[in-house]
Amino acid sequence: MVMANATFDGSTRRGGGFLKALFLFILGCGLAAGGFFAGQYVTRTTMSPADEVLRLIEETGPDGTYAREEEPQRVPRELPDAPLFVTQYYEFPDPLTTNLKGSTRFLQLGIGLATQYDQAVLGNVQTHEMALRSDMLAVLSTFTEEDVEGTEGREALSVALRDAINHRLEQLEGFGGIESVFFPVFVMQ
Template structure:
């Protein structure tokens, strides 16, 4: 008996074979694309190395002044002054406190910077609890108007820096914090 559908027409044979063939072709194309991608991705030279190679090929051989002379390399004199490395420390939890005379509160992430040695940042970590208390006292003494805008944030940063250095000087004999930053600044 022939395959007959409900409306009386005959059902086409080979539906499964056709689907299987399409699946095999799709897998073949996908694997071919993968192999081609791998081939082109395995370049022997990174783009940076390629640029350096091109500069070397076209570099000093093709550079001449108006008289046809190739310029000579001139060594740069390095400054004798030492270069200081800036180190940063970020308090792990943000500080949250009410602002003076307001129902709004301010949430701050606090980051510190110093160009002194690691001892300054170790002192900050050692006295983190006392420093957080001092910072909360300073922040809560500011009003909404005091912390608005760049000038307000800068004033808060200076006040926090001074409070931190005062505490460290009392406890360790030296402050050393040069900058206070706000990676998080939310007023609600």
């Protein structure tokens, strides 16, 4: 005896569940495929990443702003008679930390150097980094809190460090060559 699905009104229904499940499965697959292809269409680019970067570079000027359609005007510039030199920089990889004279506070400094001489000067700095760090710590320990406060104090500290560095390089290599000392990190706590 074959049993039929009975409904509330007493009629019978055969195979409706299978067709409904098949319909929902096909509908779900269609929606998933539509979403996939819509995503592919939206994210599709016709340029390679390298071409895209080149396009962005061409659209922007050297200062990062968008280039104008018109041709830029040249500004005449008078060059000085003295030759121009390239300034080279070197930053010590680790900051110096020391106590200040007569204080419980300490000073942490990042040290950067500048020279307009060739790469040999910076090579000498790297070669003798340990001795230079020792000399800089000795100089720092002679400064008090009040000595390093303000622009004038930092400038005096910069000059003292420059002189100590050049003195050590002259002793070891016969030539200093450091023209400026900078503080990319200056923390007093």
